[in-house]
Amino acid sequence: MKLDRFADLSKRTLLTIGTLVVVICLIVFAANPFVSVLLVAGVAAMAVVGVWEYGQLCQMKGLKPAIYLMGIVAACEVVAFFVAHKWTESQELPIFVFAVGVGLFFLNRFRRSEEALVNVAVEFFGVVYVAVPLSYMLAILYPIAPSTVEDGRWWIVYLILVTKVTDIGAYFIGRIWGKRRLAPVLSPKKTVEGAVGGLVCTIGLSLGMVYLGRSFAGDSFPLAFVDALWLGVLIGVFGQLGDLAESLLKRDAMVKDSNKIPGLGGVLDMLDSLIFTAPIVYFYLRGYAQL
Secondary structure, eight states, rough: OOGGGGHHHHHHHHOOOHHHHHHHHHHTTTHHHHHHHHHHHHHHHHHHHHHHHHHHHHTTTTTTOOOHHHHHHHHHHHHHHHHHHGGGGTTHHHHHHHHHHHHHHHHHHOOOOOOOHHHHHHHHHHHHHHHHHHHHHHEEEEEEEETSHHHHHHHHHHHHHHEEEEHHHHHHHHHHOOOOOOOOOTEEEEEEEHHHHHHHHHHHHHHHHHHHHHHHHHGGSSOOOHHHHHHHHHHHHHHHHHHHHHHHHHHHTOOOOOOOTTTTHHHHHHHHHHHHHHHHHHHHHHHSSOO
């Protein structure tokens, strides 16, 4: 029965709506100093949890990454990126923190050299995979002079909505009309029809954001029609690649979810597509809007 395909929809919907309400409230008041500190702390906390989930996947494979050290480096990297973006005289801080982190990964292995090559590489990748894209999201939200972006809140809303509509469109269209498996080894429920539907929804919302921006944001959201088109294509494609990439990690570790948060799975499950799309919007703004 088709209704069985949506058995988990009510729980997903309630949790998603609740999460979006909290996120939107934080974004609306992002300019408030207290809220900005709260946001940075929240993003750093998500980086720590995301790295922890990644470390758990690695342990399922018999690896022994220094999970707590990875979490510390990830949190420091997020904070360092925010500080460097707000105060341009500190632009080298993220590189310094990352270099110190890599040094600590090696130093931690001096006591036990077994599989040091693999574990140091795993630790390095974990921080890059989780912390760096989250840092880009903070940079999008808080543009600084001489950026032509007046209000980063519109751009972070654009990133989140356009990315997540890919998942929503793929979910519904795939459950209703999906027949051909997209990646049966990685995610048996994902279909070609769902992927195409998700991409179409992404492009449609990206184009729709142009009109919403002109109506409500004015010069704070200077997204051109042509840019919205190719950005929608890139976000639609890379968002689904991010989802499949995390499915690859979970499949290799033979687990269904990265964590056990009811209805959501884990932080990596929530952020998998944004991890791949946040850099796209960030570098678009760096190149075209001088973020």
